[in-house]
Amino acid sequence: MRDTTTWSVMIGGFAKVGDYASCYATFREILRCGVTPDNYTLPCLVRICRDRKDLRMGHVIHCVVLKDGLHLDHFVCASLVDMYTKCAAVDDARWLFDRMLSKDLVTWTVMIAAYADCNAYESLVLFDRMREEGLVPDKVAMVTVVNACAKLGAMHRAKFVNDYILRNSFSLDVILGTAMIDMFAKCGSVEYAREVFDRMKERNVITWSSMIAAYGYHGRGKEAIDLFHMMLSCGMLPNRVTFVSLLYACSHAGLIEEGLRFFDSMWEEHAIRPDVKHYTCMVDLLGRAGRLDDAIRLIEAMNVEKDERLWSALLGACRIHKNMELAEKAADSLLELHPQNPGHYVLLSNIYAKAGKWEKVARFRDMMTQRNLKKVPGWTWIEVDNETHRFSVGDRSHPQAEAIYEILMNVIKKLEMAGYVPDTDFVLQDVEEEVKQEMLYTHSEKLAIAFGLISIPDGDPIRISKNLRVCGDCHTFSKMVSAVMRRSIVVRDANRFHHFREGSCSCGDYW
DNA sequence: CTAGGGTTAG
Numbered sequence: 074m075r076d077t078t079t080w081s082v083m084i085g086g087f088a089k090v091g092d093y094a095s096c097y098a099t100f101r102e103i104l105r106c107g108v109t110p111d112n113y114t115l116p117c118l119v120r121i122c123r124d125r126k127d128l129r130m131g132h133v134i135h136c137v138v139l140k141d142g143l144h145l146d147h148f149v150c151a152s153l154v155d156m157y158t159k160c161a162a163v164d165d166a167r168w169l170f171d172r173m174l175s176k177d178l179v180t181w182t183v184m185i186a187a188y189a190d191c192n193a194y195e196s197l198v199l200f201d202r203m204r205e206e207g208l209v210p211d212k213v214a215m216v217t218v219v220n221a222c223a224k225l226g227a228m229h230r231a232k233f234v235n236d237y238i239l240r241n242s243f244s245l246d247v248i249l250g251t252a253m254i255d256m257f258a259k260c261g262s263v264e265y266a267r268e269v270f271d272r273m274k275e276r277n278v279i280t281w282s283s284m285i286a287a288y289g290y291h292g293r294g295k296e297a298i299d300l301f302h303m304m305l306s307c308g309m310l311p312n313r314v315t316f317v318s319l320l321y322a323c324s325h326a327g328l329i330e331e332g333l334r335f336f337d338s339m340w341e342e343h344a345i346r347p348d349v350k351h352y353t354c355m356v357d358l359l360g361r362a363g364r365l366d367d368a369i370r371l372i373e374a375m376n377v378e379k380d381e382r383l384w385s386a387l388l389g390a391c392r393i394h395k396n397m398e399l400a401e402k403a404a405d406s407l408l409e410l411h412p413q414n415p416g417h418y419v420l421l422s423n424i425y426a427k428a429g430k431w432e433k434v435a436r437f438r439d440m441m442t443q444r445n446l447k448k449v450p451g452w453t454w455i456e457v458d459n460e461t462h463r464f465s466v467g468d469r470s471h472p473q474a475e476a477i478y479e480i481l482m483n484v485i486k487k488l489e490m491a492g493y494v495p496d497t498d499f500v501l502q503d504v505e506e507e508v509k510q511e512m513l514y515t516h517s518e519k520l521a522i523a524f525g526l527i528s529i530p531d532g533d534p535i536r537i538s539k540n541l542r543v544c545g546d547c548h549t550f551s552k553m554v555s556a557v558m559r560r561s562i563v564v565r566d567a568n569r570f571h572h573f574r575e576g577s578c579s580c581g582d583y584w
Numbered sequence: 585c586t587a588g589g590g591t592t593a594g
Binding site (some may be wrong): 077081082085112115116117120147151155176177179180181182183184185186193211212213214215216217219220223247248249250251252253254255262277278279280281282284285286287289312313314315316317318321324347349350351352353354355356357359364380381382383384385386387388389390420542562567 | 585586587588589590591592593594
């Protein structure tokens with residue numbers, strides 16, 4: 074008769090050499106023999122389920138745990154919570170988490186990290202609750218919270234977390250520092266991000282890549298390139314992510330020749346083969362510049378598997394340059410690959426609407442209805458006095474709705490006198506022109522900006538975030554507000570940042 | 585004898 078320790082050592086040994094099949098087989102044998110697996114064996118198995126995303130086996134183990142009263146053990150439960158979160162079963166993780174009698178720091182951290190990916194507000198709520206319950210966060214917990222702030226783009230929380238880190242003298246190690254660079258950049262301040270970067274004593278390739286990426290999505294291509302050269306002169310080797318960030322920076326800043334040179338240098342000087350992400354950046358770079366023929370030639374010549382986002386990049390370029398013929402080619406590939414993504418239909422309808430082809434717009438709308446696809450609703454949020462306010466189109470649920478609409482209508486009047494003409498092509502619904510205009514006037518971006526105008530002190534930038542790409546009319550509107558109202562506006566959209574100042578945008582209308 | 589952390593393409 075073998076005891077639990079013997080089994081445990083065996084499973085641990087198989088896990089160490091990566092022989093997962095034997096781990097599972099041994100586990101089944103344990104159950105057959107009626108032996109209760111111990112608190113060392115179970116986390117070991119659960120971690121295997123996590124790494125292999127094997128939710129089914131994870132459930133089986135969870136049942137064993139419940140049956141044998143092992144749910145009182147920290148290590149077992151923490152590993153299960155972790156396994157569920159990494160298998161995208163956050164609700165299951167939370168269910169178990171809520172039933173744990175005493176949760177240690179690691180368990181809290183796992184749960185906070187889980188929400189950073191799907192509901193970052195909840196992760197900040199949990200962070201507060203954890204501290205209320207007397208737990209003192211360590212460095213790993215701080216990295217997790219920093220990451221949650223980055224995902225959320227919540228600048229006031231970012232500053233609070235930064236203060237907390239300084240107050241408690243956490244040393245800025247390479248991981249914490251890199252996470253903070255990312256946090257500040259994604260909260261809208263590439264300057265704060267750079268300050269952290271400059272303060273760090275140790276930087277690795279991820280640190281450099283994060284900072285280069287930050288310059289890229291803030292539209293500061295030149296700084297991204299400068300930093301890349303600095304990286305090379307420090308003897309740091311770039312990797313494929315560095316190049317994605319660098320090429321992205323070039324494309325979003327319209328640095329065509331530089332981008333082409335870096336793309337060629339990948340293989341020639343750094344022995345890194347471009348993958349589909351690098352090609353996507355190049356299609357975007359060439360496409361935006363109007364070199365659609367070069368873009369499609371590059372696509373046809375590449376011998377890397379083509380994916381959804383590659384074709385999207387081409388389609389986006391067709392939209393900018395109103396190339397209907399190529400748009401249809403891109404659309405065919407796209408709808409063939411991913412007929413279930415409503416975003417593609419919306420982009421296509423936008424393209425056809427812009428070209429005045431209303432019968433095509435109607436056809437795509439019908440296709441969406443038939444396939445039961447709904448446009449993802451747009452949301453814009455803004456932080457005021459440590460609170461987040463969220464708006465949707467035509468939203469009147471805000472307590473200050475009346476004041477918001479009043480200022481918005483006044484601003485629109487002022488802008489119209491300065492030459493603003495609403496572009497109703499961005500309204501896809503088949504409604505009267507007048508209704509279209511009303512919908513456009515109350516887009517979530519505009520409501521949030523109007524609220525910012527009445528609640529954010531003069532001189533401070535109005536920072537808003539949107540879940541989708543900023544709409545073209547709202548982009549024009551924001552530029553004009555920045556000039557006419559003399560307010561700078563920072564918009565984080567689904568792809569990048571726009572800094573509006575004195576009538577122009579950092580993206581150079583190149584987005 | 586165990587555990588939790590950072591970058592990237594539309």
